Amino acid sequence: MELDLGPEIAQFRADIRAWIAEHAPAGLAEVTDWNTVATTGGYSSGERARAMRHPAYAQWEAELASARLICPQWPAEFGGQGMDAVHAAIFNEELYRAGVPRVHRGMGESLVGPAVIVHGTPEQQATFLPRIVCGEDVYCQGFSEPGTGSDLAGLQARGEIDGDEIVITGQKLWTSGAQRANKMFLLCRTDPDAEKHAGISYVLIDFTDPAASYRPVRQMSGAAEFCEDFLDGVRAPLFNVIGGLNNGWRVAMTTLGYERGGSATIMHLGYEREFWDLAETARKRGASSDPLVRQQLAWAYSQVQLMRFSGLRTLARLAEGRQPGPEASISKLFWSEYHKRLGELAMTIEGTDALVRPDGPGYPTTAWQNVFLSSRAGTIYSGTSEIQRNIVAERALGLPKEPRVRA
Numbered sequence: 001m002e003l004d005l006g007p008e009i010a011q012f013r014a015d016i017r018a019w020i021a022e023h024a025p026a027g028l029a030e031v032t033d034w035n036t037v038a039t040t041g042g043y044s045s046g047e048r049a050r051a052m053r054h055p056a057y058a059q060w061e062a063e064l065a066s067a068r069l070i071c072p073q074w075p076a077e078f079g080g081q082g083m084d085a086v087h088a089a090i091f092n093e094e095l096y097r098a099g100v101p102r103v104h105r106g107m108g109e110s111l112v113g114p115a116v117i118v119h120g121t122p123e124q125q126a127t128f129l130p131r132i133v134c135g136e137d138v139y140c141q142g143f144s145e146p147g148t149g150s151d152l153a154g155l156q157a158r159g160e161i162d163g164d165e166i167v168i169t170g171q172k173l174w175t176s177g178a179q180r181a182n183k184m185f186l187l188c189r190t191d192p193d194a195e196k197h198a199g200i201s202y203v204l205i206d207f208t209d210p211a212a213s214y215r216p217v218r219q220m221s222g223a224a225e226f227c228e229d230f231l232d233g234v235r236a237p238l239f240n241v242i243g244g245l246n247n248g249w250r251v252a253m254t255t256l257g258y259e260r261g262g263s264a265t266i267m268h269l270g271y272e273r274e275f276w277d278l279a280e281t282a283r284k285r286g287a288s289s290d291p292l293v294r295q296q297l298a299w300a301y302s303q304v305q306l307m308r309f310s311g312l313r314t315l316a317r318l319a320e321g322r323q324p325g326p327e328a329s330i331s332k333l334f335w336s337e338y339h340k341r342l343g344e345l346a347m348t349i350e351g352t353d354a355l356v357r358p359d360g361p362g363y364p365t366t367a368w369q370n371v372f373l374s375s376r377a378g379t380i381y382s383g384t385s386e387i388q389r390n391i392v393a394e395r396a397l398g399l400p401k402e403p404r405v406r407a
């Protein structure tokens with residue numbers, strides 16, 4: 001089914017397609033298979049970083065920047081095009097279709113920026129957003145702490161007001177990409193006497209401050225993709241508190257809404273391509289004639305189609321100018337659990353080869369082994385599957401928080 005979005009959108013699609021054909025530099029497709037990078041986890045962050053250093057990538061980034069097509073949804077005064085959700089989804093679809101990367105500013109674009117746009121003052125927006133668009137500020141997320149993951153509101157990092165500054169002391173954990181970040185957005189407790197959700201503030205800090213340090217956490221794969229961080233009296237101007245003092249929980253919910261549901265409108269594109277890669281792997285291995293494998297592949301295909309239709313529902317919500325709500329948890333639960341099962345199916349299809357690692361330094365894995373292993377993380381970060389189920393039950397379905405026990 002193709003959704004008919006009317007002649008204006010059809011023209012926009014044609015224009016974007018033509019623009020990509022004209023401006024994408026030759027050699028860009030060789031950088032790597034970008035269409036699968038987005039979802040499969042089939043590439044390590046090292047491979048991704050290498051690809052981003054390719055001259056064709058730099059040229060493409062410059063082309064997109066001059067056409068204001070980096071963070072295209074952001075208002076024009078901050079470097080974007082003010083695209084609405086429908087146009088942005090079409091833009092993303094066309095990039096996928098052409099096999100070229102969407103130059104993305106990571107957590108700055110997908111998590112902090114939307115929170116600053118929704119809750120920041122015009123001065124904060126003018127200060128923080130353009131620096132994300134041009135790639136000068138790279139953010140990491142300082143939410144989790146030792147002992148505070150699912151129960152985020154139980155966080156202990158302290159934020160004390162000293163004149164016109166906030167001084168932050170505490171420890172953060174599981175901070176993805178902290179090694180590459182010069183900024184961190186974090187949550188800290190600014191009113192220890194308030195009810196636990198109420199005394200929290202959302203602050204942007206300079207992560208190169210000498211009072212901030214980090215230690216990489218090495219994983220079983222040999223890679224160290226996240227860190228634990230030590231904040232020993234890091235100072236930030238009060239200007240950097242987004243949404244007002246002690247109002248950080250609301251801002252954090254905006255960030256988490258985008259983290260869980262932000263890519264819902266286009267994620268099916270990557271998963272669909274990945275599905276066909278797996279179907280092809282099954283064919284090559286002679287597994288596609290196995291009725292059990294065929295049944296599982298049919299299941300996987302139907303799940304991707306459900307993702308697609310669910311994405312259209314999210315798109316409709318965004319097109320009405322509404323933010324992702326608790327429904328974002330449905331999307332997060334769905335894709336992460338799907339992907340974990342797909343990884344298991346890939347291992348079945350690979351058969352005994354799934355047990356054999358390729359040669360190489362560290363702990364190398366094949367792309368499908370990587371999907372199998374890394375898809376497990378998807379059911380943990382941005383809130384575990386259990387937490388998503390709680391949110392769906394309580395806030396989307398309106399079920400009672402505590403089970404009622406009759407006397």
Ligand SMILES: Cc1cc2nc3c(=O)[nH]c(=O)nc-3n(C[C@H](O)[C@H](O)[C@H](O)COP(=O)(O)OP(=O)(O)OC[C@H]3O[C@@H](n4cnc5c(N)ncnc54)[C@H](O)[C@@H]3O)c2cc1C
Pocket residue numbers: 140141142143144145147148149150151173174175176177226377380381382383384385386387390
């Ligand atoms: C790959 C990866 C990247 C990450 N990146 C970041 C990052 O950049 N920044 C950041 O701040 N954090 C990051 N995290 C941390 C992530 O947000 C937490 O791991 C997650 O919120 C779970 O918290 P926890 O690990 O403390 O587990 P816990 O909260 O200790 O949970 C342990 C188990 O108990 C279950 N559980 C807990 N509470 C409930 C409940 N109320 N009802 C039912 N079951 C429950 C959980 O589902 C889980 O199975 C990342 C995690 C991963 C895996």
